[in-house]
Amino acid sequence: MTGMDTRALINDVEGHLLLAAARAEGRAAAARVTAPLDWLTSGQREELQCRFEAEYLVLARDSWQRTAVRAGTLRDEYEETYRGLRRRLLAGCLLAWAVTAAVGVVVLCVT
Numbered sequence: 001m002t003g004m005d006t007r008a009l010i011n012d013v014e015g016h017l018l019l020a021a022a023r024a025e026g027r028a029a030a031a032r033v034t035a036p037l038d039w040l041t042s043g044q045r046e047e048l049q050c051r052f053e054a055e056y057l058v059l060a061r062d063s064w065q066r067t068a069v070r071a072g073t074l075r076d077e078y079e080e081t082y083r084g085l086r087r088r089l090l091a092g093c094l095l096a097w098a099v100t101a102a103v104g105v106v107v108l109c110v111t
Contacts, residue, residue, distance in 0.1 A: 018064075019057075026056030 030052035034045050 022057055022060040023053065026053035026060075029053075029056060 027049070030049035033052060034040065034048050037045070037048075040048065
């Protein structure tokens with residue numbers, strides 16, 4: 001199994017675990033919402049809980065997608081900043097080397 005295959009497998013497992021946790025959170029939230037509604041029949045309660053859980057998962061998915069888009073945007077911004085810093089550092093090193101070489105040449109010519 002290659003590194004890419006391993007990473008894909010880990011991502012899949014993480015995705016399934018995240019979805020399972022969101023489903024459990026949705027069911028728990030649905031139970032909390034419907035608990036005080038004692039006038040509901042058991043069928044109505046189950047239907048309301050199923051709809052609540054489904055809506056909870058839609059909201060969670062939307063939130064995950066917005067987070068992924070933002071993470072991608074931030075990654076691009078940080079990579080561009082890093083490349084700029086790396087260019088400036090290289091330019092500074094080259095300038096320092098050139099100045100050192102020039103000073104060495106002047107010292108050798110004077111003596």
